[in-house]
Amino acid sequence: MRYAIISDIHGNLHALQAVLKDIRESNIDKYIFVGDYFGDLPYPNEVTDIIKVLNKKYIVSGNKEGYLTNLQENNKDEWIHNQFKVLYWNYKELRKDNLDYLLQLPEKKIVCQDNTKKILILHSITSLFKETKLDLLTSSKYAERMDKFNFEHEDYLKYVKNIILTDKKLMKKLESIDADIIVFGHTHIQWYININGKILINAGSCGLPLDLKTTAPYTILDISSNRIIIEEHRVKYDIQNLIEEFKKSMLYEYAKGWSNIVIEELRNGRDEITFFFRYVIEVAKNHGSHSWPIENEIWNKAINSWFERNNSKDKYLL
Ligand SMILES: [Fe+2]
Structure with a gap:
Protein backbone atom coordinates (compact mmCIF):
# COMPACT_ATOMS: atom_id res chain seq x y z
CA MET A 1 0.00 0.00 0.00
CA ARG A 2 1.42 3.35 -1.04
CA TYR A 3 0.12 6.47 0.69
CA ALA A 4 0.87 10.02 -0.49
CA ILE A 5 0.88 12.40 2.48
CA ILE A 6 0.10 16.07 1.93
CA LYS A 21 0.53 15.97 -10.85
CA ASP A 22 3.77 14.55 -9.46
CA ILE A 23 1.90 12.04 -7.29
CA ARG A 24 -0.11 10.74 -10.26
CA GLU A 25 3.14 9.46 -11.71
CA SER A 26 4.11 7.62 -8.50
CA ASN A 27 1.63 4.73 -8.36
CA ILE A 28 -0.28 5.75 -5.25
CA ASP A 29 -3.12 3.78 -3.61
CA LYS A 30 -4.35 6.39 -1.15
CA TYR A 31 -3.93 10.00 -0.14
CA ILE A 32 -3.50 11.22 3.43
CA PHE A 33 -4.29 14.88 4.12
CA VAL A 34 -3.33 16.25 7.51
CA GLY A 35 -4.94 19.69 7.75
CA ASP A 36 -4.58 23.45 7.15
CA TYR A 37 -6.22 23.52 3.72
CA PHE A 38 -6.65 27.28 3.57
CA GLY A 39 -4.88 30.21 5.17
CA ASP A 40 -2.45 32.49 3.47
CA LEU A 41 -2.99 32.15 -0.26
CA PRO A 42 -6.13 33.28 -2.07
CA TYR A 43 -7.65 29.95 -3.21
CA PRO A 44 -9.56 28.40 -0.28
CA ASN A 45 -12.47 27.24 -2.46
CA GLU A 46 -10.36 25.95 -5.33
CA VAL A 47 -8.21 23.88 -2.94
CA THR A 48 -11.22 22.51 -1.04
CA ASP A 49 -13.03 21.68 -4.32
CA ILE A 50 -10.09 19.53 -5.42
CA ILE A 51 -9.60 17.71 -2.12
CA LYS A 52 -13.30 17.09 -1.55
CA VAL A 53 -13.76 15.02 -4.69
CA LEU A 54 -10.52 13.02 -4.47
CA ASN A 55 -11.32 9.36 -3.95
CA LYS A 56 -9.34 7.00 -1.76
CA LYS A 57 -8.24 9.41 0.93
CA TYR A 58 -7.92 9.77 4.66
CA ILE A 59 -8.35 13.31 5.84
CA VAL A 60 -8.25 15.24 9.13
CA SER A 61 -8.58 18.90 10.11
CA GLY A 62 -5.82 21.32 11.11
CA ASN A 63 -5.69 24.32 13.40
CA LYS A 64 -6.94 26.56 10.56
CA GLU A 65 -10.10 24.47 10.30
CA GLY A 66 -10.37 24.70 14.08
CA TYR A 67 -10.55 28.50 13.77
CA LEU A 68 -13.58 28.10 11.50
CA THR A 69 -15.42 26.41 14.35
CA ASN A 70 -14.51 29.34 16.61
CA LEU A 71 -15.73 31.82 14.02
CA GLN A 72 -19.06 30.05 13.83
CA GLU A 73 -19.51 29.68 17.55
CA ASN A 74 -18.12 32.88 19.03
CA ASN A 75 -18.78 36.55 18.82
CA LYS A 76 -17.47 37.50 15.39
CA ASP A 77 -16.49 40.99 16.59
CA GLU A 78 -13.28 39.51 17.88
CA TRP A 79 -12.28 38.74 14.33
CA ILE A 80 -12.37 42.34 13.13
CA HIS A 81 -8.86 42.70 14.50
CA ASN A 82 -6.38 43.23 11.68
CA GLN A 83 -4.31 40.46 13.20
CA PHE A 84 -7.01 37.98 12.09
CA LYS A 85 -7.98 39.69 8.85
CA VAL A 86 -6.68 36.90 6.62
CA LEU A 87 -8.52 34.25 8.57
CA TYR A 88 -11.69 36.28 8.44
CA TRP A 89 -11.34 36.80 4.67
CA ASN A 90 -11.06 33.05 4.20
CA TYR A 91 -14.07 32.39 6.41
CA LYS A 92 -16.17 34.85 4.40
CA GLU A 93 -14.79 33.60 1.08
CA LEU A 94 -15.44 29.89 1.64
CA ARG A 95 -18.67 28.75 -0.01
CA LYS A 96 -21.22 27.16 2.31
CA ASP A 97 -20.62 23.65 0.95
CA ASN A 98 -16.85 24.00 1.40
CA LEU A 99 -17.21 25.53 4.85
CA ASP A 100 -19.49 22.65 5.88
CA TYR A 101 -17.04 20.13 4.46
CA LEU A 102 -14.06 21.57 6.36
CA LEU A 103 -16.06 21.90 9.58
CA GLN A 104 -17.01 18.23 9.67
CA LEU A 105 -13.46 16.88 9.32
CA PRO A 106 -12.25 14.83 12.30
CA GLU A 107 -9.21 15.96 14.30
CA LYS A 108 -7.56 12.56 14.14
CA LYS A 109 -7.97 9.15 12.59
CA ILE A 110 -6.54 5.69 13.12
CA VAL A 111 -5.96 3.57 10.04
CA CYS A 112 -5.27 -0.14 10.45
CA GLN A 113 -3.11 -1.50 7.67
CA ASP A 114 -3.75 -5.22 7.04
CA ASN A 115 -4.30 -5.70 10.79
CA THR A 116 -0.54 -5.39 11.29
CA LYS A 117 0.30 -1.69 11.31
CA LYS A 118 -1.64 1.06 13.03
CA ILE A 119 -1.30 4.55 11.53
CA LEU A 120 -2.33 7.58 13.61
CA ILE A 121 -3.16 10.58 11.42
CA LEU A 122 -3.44 14.07 12.94
CA HIS A 123 -2.38 17.65 12.21
CA SER A 124 -0.08 18.45 15.13
CA ILE A 125 1.72 16.22 17.61
CA THR A 126 2.31 19.10 20.07
CA SER A 127 -0.57 17.97 22.29
CA LEU A 128 0.86 14.43 22.44
CA PHE A 129 4.27 15.64 23.62
CA LYS A 130 3.55 18.53 26.00
CA GLU A 131 6.51 19.95 27.97
CA THR A 132 9.11 18.07 25.97
CA LYS A 133 11.98 19.13 23.73
CA LEU A 134 9.60 18.96 20.78
CA ASP A 135 9.41 22.79 20.78
CA LEU A 136 12.94 22.75 19.37
CA LEU A 137 11.47 21.53 16.10
CA THR A 138 9.47 24.64 15.16
CA SER A 139 10.05 26.54 11.94
CA SER A 140 11.46 29.61 13.73
CA LYS A 141 13.96 27.42 15.59
CA TYR A 142 14.80 25.80 12.24
CA ALA A 143 15.62 29.22 10.73
CA GLU A 144 17.71 30.26 13.75
CA ARG A 145 19.63 26.99 13.65
CA MET A 146 20.22 27.32 9.92
CA ASP A 147 21.70 30.82 10.50
CA LYS A 148 24.20 29.27 12.91
CA PHE A 149 25.07 25.96 11.28
CA ASN A 150 23.93 26.02 7.62
CA PHE A 151 23.08 22.30 7.84
CA GLU A 152 21.98 19.74 5.24
CA HIS A 153 18.70 17.81 5.43
CA GLU A 154 20.48 14.62 6.56
CA ASP A 155 22.04 16.56 9.45
CA TYR A 156 18.60 17.81 10.42
CA LEU A 157 17.23 14.25 10.51
CA LYS A 158 20.10 13.31 12.86
CA TYR A 159 19.36 16.39 14.98
CA VAL A 160 15.66 15.41 15.27
CA LYS A 161 16.59 11.85 16.21
CA ASN A 162 18.98 13.08 18.87
CA ILE A 163 16.38 15.42 20.37
CA ILE A 164 13.85 12.62 20.65
CA LEU A 165 16.26 9.99 21.95
CA THR A 166 17.70 12.28 24.64
CA ASP A 167 14.34 13.38 26.04
CA LYS A 168 13.15 10.69 28.47
CA LYS A 169 9.70 12.22 28.87
CA LEU A 170 9.23 12.41 25.11
CA MET A 171 10.41 8.81 24.68
CA LYS A 172 8.01 7.61 27.37
CA LYS A 173 5.11 9.42 25.72
CA LEU A 174 6.08 8.05 22.34
CA GLU A 175 6.11 4.49 23.69
CA SER A 176 2.66 4.98 25.21
CA ILE A 177 1.05 5.98 21.91
CA ASP A 178 -0.92 3.09 20.50
CA ALA A 179 0.26 3.38 16.89
CA ASP A 180 3.19 2.16 14.80
CA ILE A 181 3.29 5.15 12.51
CA ILE A 182 2.30 8.74 13.36
CA VAL A 183 1.59 11.01 10.39
CA PHE A 184 1.27 14.78 10.87
CA GLY A 185 2.31 18.26 9.68
CA HIS A 186 1.84 21.67 11.32
CA THR A 187 5.44 22.89 11.71
CA HIS A 188 5.92 23.24 7.93
CA ILE A 189 9.21 21.31 8.15
CA GLN A 190 9.46 17.97 6.33
CA TRP A 191 11.15 15.15 8.26
CA TYR A 192 10.69 11.55 9.34
CA ILE A 193 12.30 9.34 11.88
CA ASN A 194 12.26 5.71 12.99
CA ILE A 195 12.65 5.34 16.74
CA ASN A 196 12.89 1.72 17.81
CA GLY A 197 10.45 0.68 15.10
CA LYS A 198 7.98 3.51 15.76
CA ILE A 199 7.85 5.93 12.85
CA LEU A 200 7.09 9.67 12.95
CA ILE A 201 6.39 11.41 9.64
CA ASN A 202 6.04 15.17 9.23
CA ALA A 203 5.00 15.81 5.63
CA GLY A 204 6.10 19.48 5.69
CA SER A 205 3.95 22.17 4.10
CA CYS A 206 2.81 21.76 0.51
CA GLY A 207 1.75 25.41 0.21
CA LEU A 208 4.13 27.28 2.51
CA PRO A 209 7.28 25.29 3.31
CA LEU A 210 9.42 26.86 6.06
CA ASP A 211 12.56 24.76 5.77
CA LEU A 212 14.36 27.33 3.65
CA LYS A 213 13.40 25.49 0.48
CA THR A 214 10.78 26.80 -1.90
CA THR A 215 9.82 23.51 -3.58
CA ALA A 216 6.52 21.91 -2.48
CA PRO A 217 6.94 18.80 -0.29
CA TYR A 218 4.93 15.61 0.02
CA THR A 219 5.91 12.25 1.53
CA ILE A 220 5.17 8.72 0.36
CA LEU A 221 4.64 6.00 2.94
CA ASP A 222 5.00 2.60 1.32
CA ILE A 223 3.99 -0.35 3.52
CA SER A 224 4.21 -3.99 2.58
CA SER A 225 4.20 -7.13 4.71
CA ASN A 226 7.92 -7.13 5.42
CA ARG A 227 9.09 -3.56 5.08
CA ILE A 228 8.21 0.14 5.30
CA ILE A 229 9.75 2.65 2.91
CA ILE A 230 9.44 6.42 3.28
CA GLU A 231 10.18 8.74 0.38
CA GLU A 232 10.42 12.50 0.78
CA HIS A 233 9.56 14.37 -2.41
CA ARG A 234 9.88 18.03 -3.40
CA VAL A 235 8.15 19.52 -6.41
CA LYS A 236 9.24 22.62 -8.27
CA TYR A 237 6.54 25.00 -9.51
CA ASP A 238 6.38 28.55 -10.83
CA ILE A 239 6.42 30.67 -7.66
CA GLN A 240 6.87 33.94 -9.54
CA ASN A 241 3.68 33.26 -11.48
CA LEU A 242 1.86 32.46 -8.21
CA ILE A 243 3.08 35.71 -6.63
CA GLU A 244 1.94 37.75 -9.64
CA GLU A 245 -1.53 36.16 -9.46
CA PHE A 246 -1.62 36.59 -5.67
CA LYS A 247 -0.93 40.31 -6.01
CA LYS A 248 -4.00 40.69 -8.21
CA SER A 249 -6.26 38.84 -5.72
CA MET A 250 -8.96 40.19 -3.39
CA LEU A 251 -7.07 38.72 -0.42
CA TYR A 252 -3.95 40.74 -1.27
CA GLU A 253 -6.06 43.89 -1.59
CA TYR A 254 -7.79 43.16 1.75
CA ALA A 255 -4.65 42.35 3.78
CA LYS A 256 -1.65 43.72 1.89
CA GLY A 257 0.78 43.80 4.83
CA TRP A 258 0.29 40.19 5.88
CA SER A 259 0.20 39.06 2.25
CA ASN A 260 3.56 40.71 1.60
CA ILE A 261 5.06 38.77 4.52
CA VAL A 262 3.61 35.57 3.02
CA ILE A 263 5.21 36.50 -0.31
CA GLU A 264 8.57 36.81 1.48
CA GLU A 265 7.99 33.30 2.87
CA LEU A 266 7.14 31.92 -0.58
CA ARG A 267 10.34 33.44 -1.96
CA ASN A 268 12.74 32.26 0.75
CA GLY A 269 11.02 29.40 2.63
CA ARG A 270 11.72 31.14 5.93
CA ASP A 271 9.33 31.56 8.85
CA GLU A 272 8.89 35.34 8.57
CA ILE A 273 5.51 35.32 10.34
CA THR A 274 6.89 34.15 13.71
CA PHE A 275 9.64 36.75 13.55
CA PHE A 276 7.05 39.35 12.62
CA PHE A 277 4.94 38.33 15.64
CA ARG A 278 7.96 38.79 17.92
CA TYR A 279 8.43 42.22 16.37
CA VAL A 280 4.80 43.31 16.70
CA ILE A 281 4.76 42.31 20.38
CA GLU A 282 7.90 44.43 20.89
CA VAL A 283 6.28 47.39 19.10
CA ALA A 284 3.19 47.01 21.30
CA LYS A 285 5.33 46.99 24.46
CA ASN A 286 7.13 50.12 23.30
CA HIS A 287 3.73 51.79 23.01
CA GLY A 288 2.79 50.61 26.50
CA SER A 289 0.19 48.20 25.12
CA HIS A 290 -0.14 44.65 26.41
CA SER A 291 -3.54 43.83 24.96
CA TRP A 292 -4.24 40.72 22.94
CA PRO A 293 -5.31 40.59 20.16
CA ILE A 294 -2.92 43.42 19.19
CA GLU A 295 -4.63 46.81 18.77
CA ASN A 296 -5.23 47.61 15.10
CA GLU A 297 -3.27 50.87 15.24
CA ILE A 298 -0.20 49.09 16.60
CA TRP A 299 -0.60 46.18 14.20
CA ASN A 300 -0.67 48.60 11.23
CA LYS A 301 2.36 50.52 12.53
CA ALA A 302 4.32 47.28 12.92
CA ILE A 303 3.33 46.04 9.45
CA ASN A 304 4.52 49.30 7.88
CA SER A 305 7.78 49.53 9.78
CA TRP A 306 8.58 45.81 9.24
CA PHE A 307 9.08 46.48 5.57
CA GLU A 308 11.05 49.65 6.21
CA ARG A 309 13.64 47.75 8.20
CA ASN A 310 16.69 46.61 6.34
CA ASN A 311 17.05 43.01 5.32
CA SER A 312 19.96 42.25 7.62
CA LYS A 313 19.65 39.31 10.00
CA ASP A 314 19.38 41.82 12.87
CA LYS A 315 15.66 41.97 12.28
CA TYR A 316 15.36 38.41 13.59
CA LEU A 317 17.16 39.17 16.83
CA LEU A 318 14.41 40.89 18.79
FE1 LIG B 1 -0.04 25.22 8.82
Whole structure:
Protein backbone atom coordinates (compact mmCIF):
# COMPACT_ATOMS: atom_id res chain seq x y z
CA MET A 1 0.00 0.00 0.00
CA ARG A 2 1.42 3.35 -1.04
CA TYR A 3 0.12 6.47 0.69
CA ALA A 4 0.87 10.02 -0.49
CA ILE A 5 0.88 12.40 2.48
CA ILE A 6 0.10 16.07 1.93
CA SER A 7 -0.06 18.71 4.66
CA ASP A 8 -0.50 22.46 5.20
CA ILE A 9 -1.64 23.58 1.75
CA HIS A 10 -2.64 27.00 3.16
CA GLY A 11 -4.72 27.86 0.09
CA ASN A 12 -1.83 27.45 -2.34
CA LEU A 13 -3.63 26.02 -5.36
CA HIS A 14 -0.52 26.19 -7.58
CA ALA A 15 1.56 24.07 -5.19
CA LEU A 16 -1.27 21.56 -4.69
CA GLN A 17 -1.75 21.11 -8.44
CA ALA A 18 1.98 20.60 -8.97
CA VAL A 19 2.16 18.04 -6.13
CA LEU A 20 -0.91 16.11 -7.33
CA LYS A 21 0.53 15.97 -10.85
CA ASP A 22 3.77 14.55 -9.46
CA ILE A 23 1.90 12.04 -7.29
CA ARG A 24 -0.11 10.74 -10.26
CA GLU A 25 3.14 9.46 -11.71
CA SER A 26 4.11 7.62 -8.50
CA ASN A 27 1.63 4.73 -8.36
CA ILE A 28 -0.28 5.75 -5.25
CA ASP A 29 -3.12 3.78 -3.61
CA LYS A 30 -4.35 6.39 -1.15
CA TYR A 31 -3.93 10.00 -0.14
CA ILE A 32 -3.50 11.22 3.43
CA PHE A 33 -4.29 14.88 4.12
CA VAL A 34 -3.33 16.25 7.51
CA GLY A 35 -4.94 19.69 7.75
CA ASP A 36 -4.58 23.45 7.15
CA TYR A 37 -6.22 23.52 3.72
CA PHE A 38 -6.65 27.28 3.57
CA GLY A 39 -4.88 30.21 5.17
CA ASP A 40 -2.45 32.49 3.47
CA LEU A 41 -2.99 32.15 -0.26
CA PRO A 42 -6.13 33.28 -2.07
CA TYR A 43 -7.65 29.95 -3.21
CA PRO A 44 -9.56 28.40 -0.28
CA ASN A 45 -12.47 27.24 -2.46
CA GLU A 46 -10.36 25.95 -5.33
CA VAL A 47 -8.21 23.88 -2.94
CA THR A 48 -11.22 22.51 -1.04
CA ASP A 49 -13.03 21.68 -4.32
CA ILE A 50 -10.09 19.53 -5.42
CA ILE A 51 -9.60 17.71 -2.12
CA LYS A 52 -13.30 17.09 -1.55
CA VAL A 53 -13.76 15.02 -4.69
CA LEU A 54 -10.52 13.02 -4.47
CA ASN A 55 -11.32 9.36 -3.95
CA LYS A 56 -9.34 7.00 -1.76
CA LYS A 57 -8.24 9.41 0.93
CA TYR A 58 -7.92 9.77 4.66
CA ILE A 59 -8.35 13.31 5.84
CA VAL A 60 -8.25 15.24 9.13
CA SER A 61 -8.58 18.90 10.11
CA GLY A 62 -5.82 21.32 11.11
CA ASN A 63 -5.69 24.32 13.40
CA LYS A 64 -6.94 26.56 10.56
CA GLU A 65 -10.10 24.47 10.30
CA GLY A 66 -10.37 24.70 14.08
CA TYR A 67 -10.55 28.50 13.77
CA LEU A 68 -13.58 28.10 11.50
CA THR A 69 -15.42 26.41 14.35
CA ASN A 70 -14.51 29.34 16.61
CA LEU A 71 -15.73 31.82 14.02
CA GLN A 72 -19.06 30.05 13.83
CA GLU A 73 -19.51 29.68 17.55
CA ASN A 74 -18.12 32.88 19.03
CA ASN A 75 -18.78 36.55 18.82
CA LYS A 76 -17.47 37.50 15.39
CA ASP A 77 -16.49 40.99 16.59
CA GLU A 78 -13.28 39.51 17.88
CA TRP A 79 -12.28 38.74 14.33
CA ILE A 80 -12.37 42.34 13.13
CA HIS A 81 -8.86 42.70 14.50
CA ASN A 82 -6.38 43.23 11.68
CA GLN A 83 -4.31 40.46 13.20
CA PHE A 84 -7.01 37.98 12.09
CA LYS A 85 -7.98 39.69 8.85
CA VAL A 86 -6.68 36.90 6.62
CA LEU A 87 -8.52 34.25 8.57
CA TYR A 88 -11.69 36.28 8.44
CA TRP A 89 -11.34 36.80 4.67
CA ASN A 90 -11.06 33.05 4.20
CA TYR A 91 -14.07 32.39 6.41
CA LYS A 92 -16.17 34.85 4.40
CA GLU A 93 -14.79 33.60 1.08
CA LEU A 94 -15.44 29.89 1.64
CA ARG A 95 -18.67 28.75 -0.01
CA LYS A 96 -21.22 27.16 2.31
CA ASP A 97 -20.62 23.65 0.95
CA ASN A 98 -16.85 24.00 1.40
CA LEU A 99 -17.21 25.53 4.85
CA ASP A 100 -19.49 22.65 5.88
CA TYR A 101 -17.04 20.13 4.46
CA LEU A 102 -14.06 21.57 6.36
CA LEU A 103 -16.06 21.90 9.58
CA GLN A 104 -17.01 18.23 9.67
CA LEU A 105 -13.46 16.88 9.32
CA PRO A 106 -12.25 14.83 12.30
CA GLU A 107 -9.21 15.96 14.30
CA LYS A 108 -7.56 12.56 14.14
CA LYS A 109 -7.97 9.15 12.59
CA ILE A 110 -6.54 5.69 13.12
CA VAL A 111 -5.96 3.57 10.04
CA CYS A 112 -5.27 -0.14 10.45
CA GLN A 113 -3.11 -1.50 7.67
CA ASP A 114 -3.75 -5.22 7.04
CA ASN A 115 -4.30 -5.70 10.79
CA THR A 116 -0.54 -5.39 11.29
CA LYS A 117 0.30 -1.69 11.31
CA LYS A 118 -1.64 1.06 13.03
CA ILE A 119 -1.30 4.55 11.53
CA LEU A 120 -2.33 7.58 13.61
CA ILE A 121 -3.16 10.58 11.42
CA LEU A 122 -3.44 14.07 12.94
CA HIS A 123 -2.38 17.65 12.21
CA SER A 124 -0.08 18.45 15.13
CA ILE A 125 1.72 16.22 17.61
CA THR A 126 2.31 19.10 20.07
CA SER A 127 -0.57 17.97 22.29
CA LEU A 128 0.86 14.43 22.44
CA PHE A 129 4.27 15.64 23.62
CA LYS A 130 3.55 18.53 26.00
CA GLU A 131 6.51 19.95 27.97
CA THR A 132 9.11 18.07 25.97
CA LYS A 133 11.98 19.13 23.73
CA LEU A 134 9.60 18.96 20.78
CA ASP A 135 9.41 22.79 20.78
CA LEU A 136 12.94 22.75 19.37
CA LEU A 137 11.47 21.53 16.10
CA THR A 138 9.47 24.64 15.16
CA SER A 139 10.05 26.54 11.94
CA SER A 140 11.46 29.61 13.73
CA LYS A 141 13.96 27.42 15.59
CA TYR A 142 14.80 25.80 12.24
CA ALA A 143 15.62 29.22 10.73
CA GLU A 144 17.71 30.26 13.75
CA ARG A 145 19.63 26.99 13.65
CA MET A 146 20.22 27.32 9.92
CA ASP A 147 21.70 30.82 10.50
CA LYS A 148 24.20 29.27 12.91
CA PHE A 149 25.07 25.96 11.28
CA ASN A 150 23.93 26.02 7.62
CA PHE A 151 23.08 22.30 7.84
CA GLU A 152 21.98 19.74 5.24
CA HIS A 153 18.70 17.81 5.43
CA GLU A 154 20.48 14.62 6.56
CA ASP A 155 22.04 16.56 9.45
CA TYR A 156 18.60 17.81 10.42
CA LEU A 157 17.23 14.25 10.51
CA LYS A 158 20.10 13.31 12.86
CA TYR A 159 19.36 16.39 14.98
CA VAL A 160 15.66 15.41 15.27
CA LYS A 161 16.59 11.85 16.21
CA ASN A 162 18.98 13.08 18.87
CA ILE A 163 16.38 15.42 20.37
CA ILE A 164 13.85 12.62 20.65
CA LEU A 165 16.26 9.99 21.95
CA THR A 166 17.70 12.28 24.64
CA ASP A 167 14.34 13.38 26.04
CA LYS A 168 13.15 10.69 28.47
CA LYS A 169 9.70 12.22 28.87
CA LEU A 170 9.23 12.41 25.11
CA MET A 171 10.41 8.81 24.68
CA LYS A 172 8.01 7.61 27.37
CA LYS A 173 5.11 9.42 25.72
CA LEU A 174 6.08 8.05 22.34
CA GLU A 175 6.11 4.49 23.69
CA SER A 176 2.66 4.98 25.21
CA ILE A 177 1.05 5.98 21.91
CA ASP A 178 -0.92 3.09 20.50
CA ALA A 179 0.26 3.38 16.89
CA ASP A 180 3.19 2.16 14.80
CA ILE A 181 3.29 5.15 12.51
CA ILE A 182 2.30 8.74 13.36
CA VAL A 183 1.59 11.01 10.39
CA PHE A 184 1.27 14.78 10.87
CA GLY A 185 2.31 18.26 9.68
CA HIS A 186 1.84 21.67 11.32
CA THR A 187 5.44 22.89 11.71
CA HIS A 188 5.92 23.24 7.93
CA ILE A 189 9.21 21.31 8.15
CA GLN A 190 9.46 17.97 6.33
CA TRP A 191 11.15 15.15 8.26
CA TYR A 192 10.69 11.55 9.34
CA ILE A 193 12.30 9.34 11.88
CA ASN A 194 12.26 5.71 12.99
CA ILE A 195 12.65 5.34 16.74
CA ASN A 196 12.89 1.72 17.81
CA GLY A 197 10.45 0.68 15.10
CA LYS A 198 7.98 3.51 15.76
CA ILE A 199 7.85 5.93 12.85
CA LEU A 200 7.09 9.67 12.95
CA ILE A 201 6.39 11.41 9.64
CA ASN A 202 6.04 15.17 9.23
CA ALA A 203 5.00 15.81 5.63
CA GLY A 204 6.10 19.48 5.69
CA SER A 205 3.95 22.17 4.10
CA CYS A 206 2.81 21.76 0.51
CA GLY A 207 1.75 25.41 0.21
CA LEU A 208 4.13 27.28 2.51
CA PRO A 209 7.28 25.29 3.31
CA LEU A 210 9.42 26.86 6.06
CA ASP A 211 12.56 24.76 5.77
CA LEU A 212 14.36 27.33 3.65
CA LYS A 213 13.40 25.49 0.48
CA THR A 214 10.78 26.80 -1.90
CA THR A 215 9.82 23.51 -3.58
CA ALA A 216 6.52 21.91 -2.48
CA PRO A 217 6.94 18.80 -0.29
CA TYR A 218 4.93 15.61 0.02
CA THR A 219 5.91 12.25 1.53
CA ILE A 220 5.17 8.72 0.36
CA LEU A 221 4.64 6.00 2.94
CA ASP A 222 5.00 2.60 1.32
CA ILE A 223 3.99 -0.35 3.52
CA SER A 224 4.21 -3.99 2.58
CA SER A 225 4.20 -7.13 4.71
CA ASN A 226 7.92 -7.13 5.42
CA ARG A 227 9.09 -3.56 5.08
CA ILE A 228 8.21 0.14 5.30
CA ILE A 229 9.75 2.65 2.91
CA ILE A 230 9.44 6.42 3.28
CA GLU A 231 10.18 8.74 0.38
CA GLU A 232 10.42 12.50 0.78
CA HIS A 233 9.56 14.37 -2.41
CA ARG A 234 9.88 18.03 -3.40
CA VAL A 235 8.15 19.52 -6.41
CA LYS A 236 9.24 22.62 -8.27
CA TYR A 237 6.54 25.00 -9.51
CA ASP A 238 6.38 28.55 -10.83
CA ILE A 239 6.42 30.67 -7.66
CA GLN A 240 6.87 33.94 -9.54
CA ASN A 241 3.68 33.26 -11.48
CA LEU A 242 1.86 32.46 -8.21
CA ILE A 243 3.08 35.71 -6.63
CA GLU A 244 1.94 37.75 -9.64
CA GLU A 245 -1.53 36.16 -9.46
CA PHE A 246 -1.62 36.59 -5.67
CA LYS A 247 -0.93 40.31 -6.01
CA LYS A 248 -4.00 40.69 -8.21
CA SER A 249 -6.26 38.84 -5.72
CA MET A 250 -8.96 40.19 -3.39
CA LEU A 251 -7.07 38.72 -0.42
CA TYR A 252 -3.95 40.74 -1.27
CA GLU A 253 -6.06 43.89 -1.59
CA TYR A 254 -7.79 43.16 1.75
CA ALA A 255 -4.65 42.35 3.78
CA LYS A 256 -1.65 43.72 1.89
CA GLY A 257 0.78 43.80 4.83
CA TRP A 258 0.29 40.19 5.88
CA SER A 259 0.20 39.06 2.25
CA ASN A 260 3.56 40.71 1.60
CA ILE A 261 5.06 38.77 4.52
CA VAL A 262 3.61 35.57 3.02
CA ILE A 263 5.21 36.50 -0.31
CA GLU A 264 8.57 36.81 1.48
CA GLU A 265 7.99 33.30 2.87
CA LEU A 266 7.14 31.92 -0.58
CA ARG A 267 10.34 33.44 -1.96
CA ASN A 268 12.74 32.26 0.75
CA GLY A 269 11.02 29.40 2.63
CA ARG A 270 11.72 31.14 5.93
CA ASP A 271 9.33 31.56 8.85
CA GLU A 272 8.89 35.34 8.57
CA ILE A 273 5.51 35.32 10.34
CA THR A 274 6.89 34.15 13.71
CA PHE A 275 9.64 36.75 13.55
CA PHE A 276 7.05 39.35 12.62
CA PHE A 277 4.94 38.33 15.64
CA ARG A 278 7.96 38.79 17.92
CA TYR A 279 8.43 42.22 16.37
CA VAL A 280 4.80 43.31 16.70
CA ILE A 281 4.76 42.31 20.38
CA GLU A 282 7.90 44.43 20.89
CA VAL A 283 6.28 47.39 19.10
CA ALA A 284 3.19 47.01 21.30
CA LYS A 285 5.33 46.99 24.46
CA ASN A 286 7.13 50.12 23.30
CA HIS A 287 3.73 51.79 23.01
CA GLY A 288 2.79 50.61 26.50
CA SER A 289 0.19 48.20 25.12
CA HIS A 290 -0.14 44.65 26.41
CA SER A 291 -3.54 43.83 24.96
CA TRP A 292 -4.24 40.72 22.94
CA PRO A 293 -5.31 40.59 20.16
CA ILE A 294 -2.92 43.42 19.19
CA GLU A 295 -4.63 46.81 18.77
CA ASN A 296 -5.23 47.61 15.10
CA GLU A 297 -3.27 50.87 15.24
CA ILE A 298 -0.20 49.09 16.60
CA TRP A 299 -0.60 46.18 14.20
CA ASN A 300 -0.67 48.60 11.23
CA LYS A 301 2.36 50.52 12.53
CA ALA A 302 4.32 47.28 12.92
CA ILE A 303 3.33 46.04 9.45
CA ASN A 304 4.52 49.30 7.88
CA SER A 305 7.78 49.53 9.78
CA TRP A 306 8.58 45.81 9.24
CA PHE A 307 9.08 46.48 5.57
CA GLU A 308 11.05 49.65 6.21
CA ARG A 309 13.64 47.75 8.20
CA ASN A 310 16.69 46.61 6.34
CA ASN A 311 17.05 43.01 5.32
CA SER A 312 19.96 42.25 7.62
CA LYS A 313 19.65 39.31 10.00
CA ASP A 314 19.38 41.82 12.87
CA LYS A 315 15.66 41.97 12.28
CA TYR A 316 15.36 38.41 13.59
CA LEU A 317 17.16 39.17 16.83
CA LEU A 318 14.41 40.89 18.79
FE1 LIG B 1 -0.04 25.22 8.82
